[in-house]
Amino acid sequence: MLKGLLLSGCLVSLWVVAQGVVFHVCAPQKAFASMLKWFAPTVPLYVVIFLLTPADLGVLSSRFVGVDWRLSLLNGLGVHVLLFLTAGLCYSHADRSITVRLLIELARAPQQRLTLDQMQAICGVEVLMQDRLDIMVRNGFLAIRDDRFVLTSKGWIGGGVGLLARSVLRMKAV
Amino acid sequence: MKGLVLAAVALVALVIGSAAALRVYGGNKEFKVLLGAFVGAVALYSAAFWLSPPDLGFIAPMWLEASPTVDFGNGLLFLALIFHGYWCFAYFSCLSPSMSVMVALRRRRGEGLTRSDALAIQGGDEPVNLIFLRRLPKLLDGGYVAEEAGAYRLLPRGGRIATLGSFLKRLINASVGV
Numbered sequence: 001m002l003k004g005l006l007l008s009g010c011l012v013s014l015w016v017v018a019q020g021v022v023f024h025v026c027a028p029q030k031a032f033a034s035m036l037k038w039f040a041p042t043v044p045l046y047v048v049i050f051l052l053t054p055a056d057l058g059v060l061s062s063r064f065v066g067v068d069w070r071l072s073l074l075n076g077l078g079v080h081v082l083l084f085l086t087a088g089l090c091y092s093h094a095d096r097s098i099t100v101r102l103l104i105e106l107a108r109a110p111q112q113r114l115t116l117d118q119m120q121a122i123c124g125v126e127v128l129m130q131d132r133l134d135i136m137v138r139n140g141f142l143a144i145r146d147d148r149f150v151l152t153s154k155g156w157i158g159g160g161v162g163l164l165a166r167s168v169l170r171m172k173a174v
Numbered sequence: 175m176k177g178l179v180l181a182a183v184a185l186v187a188l189v190i191g192s193a194a195a196l197r198v199y200g201g202n203k204e205f206k207v208l209l210g211a212f213v214g215a216v217a218l219y220s221a222a223f224w225l226s227p228p229d230l231g232f233i234a235p236m237w238l239e240a241s242p243t244v245d246f247g248n249g250l251l252f253l254a255l256i257f258h259g260y261w262c263f264a265y266f267s268c269l270s271p272s273m274s275v276m277v278a279l280r281r282r283r284g285e286g287l288t289r290s291d292a293l294a295i296q297g298g299d300e301p302v303n304l305i306f307l308r309r310l311p312k313l314l315d316g317g318y319v320a321e322e323a324g325a326y327r328l329l330p331r332g333g334r335i336a337t338l339g340s341f342l343k344r345l346i347n348a349s350v351g352v
Contacts, residue, residue, distance in 0.1 A: 001245070002241075002244050005251075023345075023347040066239075067175075067237065067239045068236045068237055071175060071237055078252070079248075082255040085259055089258065089262045091346055094343055094345070094348065095343070095346060098309065099309050100339035102309065103313075103318065103339060104336045104339050104340055106327075107328055107333055107336035107340075112327060112328040112333070115324060116306065116310075116326070119326065120303065123305075124305065125271075125296040125305055128296070129275075129296060130289075133289070133292060136275065136276075142275070142279075146286075148286030148288055149275070149286060150279065150287075151276060151284075156280065158273070158276050160280060161267060162267045162268075162273040162276055162277045163277055165263070165264070166277065169192075169264050170197050171196060171264065171269055172204075
């Protein structure tokens with residue numbers, strides 16, 4: 001199984017570097033779509049490299065070789081997809097975290113101090129919601145009709161997932 | 175293969191256990207519940223891995239990984255990556271302002287939502303909105319900020335997170351302000 005894990009790890013590392021360059025050069029509006037677009041070719045590439053290389057990759061000891069190659073291939077593919085999803089979530093943490101944004105604003109403030117009113121003006125609910133509503137419209141979850149936000153079919157499914165999750169996982173807003 | 179099977183069992187236990195624990199948990203530090211569930215799942219996985227037979231009584235010989243260490247690590251990797259996804263899903267689906275808007279719109283059944291309605295969901299018309307009601311006590315308790323003369327001051331611990339956050343935002347070319 002180590003062969004699949006190593007190949008996946010190498011390809012994901014290369015993709016992370018390439019994606020970083022894409023973010024700086026192209027500054028895509030739809031970040032996740034861009035990540036998906038640049039990641040997608042690595043999946044067939046992984047399969048091709050797996051099939052064309054020897055079981056020990058020329059470096060692995062014999063004790064790490066021996067499991068059915070199909071299991072190794074699928075296992076590596078599973079890790080490959082999970083690493084991509086994890087990278088997408090890490091992007092989201094860095095881009096969307098409200099707490100981190102709050103701390104950055106405090107760090108940039110004179111004497112690193114802000115009153116509650118100042119914090120609410122800089123990154124309070126008005127700023128945040130405008131930002132989020134724009135993103136949801138841009139990503140096709142919401143549409144604007146007669147100055148009101150309405151769900152698209154994509155948003156309808158998303159809201160359904162949220163309703164279901166909230167009925168199972170009880171987490172409080174405050 | 176053994177690691178994957180046991181990781182799947184541990185994950186099911188983690189999801190059921192954490193969902194049950196969240197129902198009885200009274201505080202607002204749900205991350206402790208989720209982390210506790212993860213630690214429990216890892217302990218369950220580790221104990222089951224080292225105490226059970228290599229084939230678990232049903233795995234065919236051709237599906238057995240030659241190195242137990244690789245098998246164990248592989249299962250643990252799957253467990254950790256899926257737990258991270260579950261953690262993010264739980265927080266996003268239950269607390270995210272974006273999801274709150276979509277859930278509110280589902281409940282309104284096509285009625286739509288104005289911008290001020292969306293603000294009201296997050297307590298925009300309250301003196302201290304939900305964003306701050308939830309986060310400020312945690313930042314104060316955790317030693318990230320201190321309250322002084324009616325203002326909040328960044329402490330060194332919070333400064334380190336801000337520096338890391340700024341670095342990550344630069345890495346992904348995201349705007350630091352809004």
